[in-house]
Amino acid sequence: MLIAVDGPAASGKGTIARALARHFGLPHMDTGALYRAVGLSALDRATSLDDGPALAALAAALDLSLLEDPRLRHAATADAASRISALPAVRGALLALQRSFAAQPGGAVLDGRDIGTVIAPHAPAKLFVTASPQVRAARRHAELPGSDLDAVLADILARDARDSGRADAPLKQAPDADLLDTSEMTIDGAVQRAIHLVQSRTA
Numbered sequence: 001m002l003i004a005v006d007g008p009a010a011s012g013k014g015t016i017a018r019a020l021a022r023h024f025g026l027p028h029m030d031t032g033a034l035y036r037a038v039g040l041s042a043l044d045r046a047t048s049l050d051d052g053p054a055l056a057a058l059a060a061a062l063d064l065s066l067l068e069d070p071r072l073r074h075a076a077t078a079d080a081a082s083r084i085s086a087l088p089a090v091r092g093a094l095l096a097l098q099r100s101f102a103a104q105p106g107g108a109v110l111d112g113r114d115i116g117t118v119i120a121p122h123a124p125a126k127l128f129v130t131a132s133p134q135v136r137a138a139r140r141h142a143e144l145p146g147s148d149l150d151a152v153l154a155d156i157l158a159r160d161a162r163d164s165g166r167a168d169a170p171l172k173q174a175p176d177a178d179l180l181d182t183s184e185m186t187i188d189g190a191v192q193r194a195i196h197l198v199q200s201r202t203a
């Protein structure tokens with residue numbers, strides 16, 4: 001069973017994707033972490049966030065230990081990830097890794113921005129998870145001690161605009177994806193709804 005989960009920043013797609021993976025006994029890939037790792041690697045090396053060839057080289061030889069780095073969740077890393085992910089050379093360098101994860105026997109759950117549209121458009125179950133920007137900002141603010149709610153909201157809106165507005169693999173709902181707006185849902189409620197939607201697509 002292959003499940004594609006997409007949505008904007010802090011919508012809850014990672015929480016839902018992990019819960020689906022546990023429920024259906026599938027491996028899970030957080031593809032945003034790959035872009036964050038490339039962004040973090042670029043910040044560490046002072047590589048320009050506009051230098052496509054240099055960033056693609058970092059992505060192609062990605063140090064997977066960076067996926068465990070706590071700095072991956074910092075706002076500066078998220079911002080860098082959002083900038084470098086607009087570059088086709090970077091996206092191209094991460095494509096094979098994601099597609100081969102999606103192609104493993106038995107299936108997988110992947111979450112990101114372009115899973116249902118580019119990485120696995122053939123996935124039988126696709127969710128587009130969203131929530132209002134205010135709700136997403138409040139959730140992210142609660143996760144980041146010492147953060148400023150207005151700054152978190154501004155960061156989320158800027159990332160939404162960049163992720164949706166780029167030419168290559170923009171954030172958008174696939175035509176055959178089920179929309180799941182979690183603004184008014186608890187985590188448990190959202191997970192139960194997601195399981196039901198996947199079951200109805202794969203029965």
Ligand SMILES: Nc1ncnc2c1ncn2[C@@H]1O[C@H](COP(=O)(O)OP(=O)(O)OP(=O)(O)O)[C@@H](O)[C@H]1O
Nearest residue numbers: 009010011012013014015139143182185186187190
């Ligand atoms: N339905 C919900 N109700 C309340 N809190 C939620 C809900 N879903 C997720 N959360 C919380 O919101 C925060 C963001 O969720 P999560 O990390 O799953 O979002 P995401 O879309 O994967 O974020 P990102 O794209 O930035 O990686 C987490 O603290 C999570 O526990």
Ligand SMILES: Nc1ccn([C@@H]2O[C@H](COP(=O)(O)O)[C@@H](O)[C@H]2O)c(=O)n1
Nearest residue numbers: 031032033035081082085112113114159
């Ligand atoms: N499939 C994807 C996944 C992520 N991105 C970019 O990475 C940034 C960080 O992702 P999170 O899911 O961890 O928030 C995100 O803002 C996107 O710019 C992507 O382009 N494609």
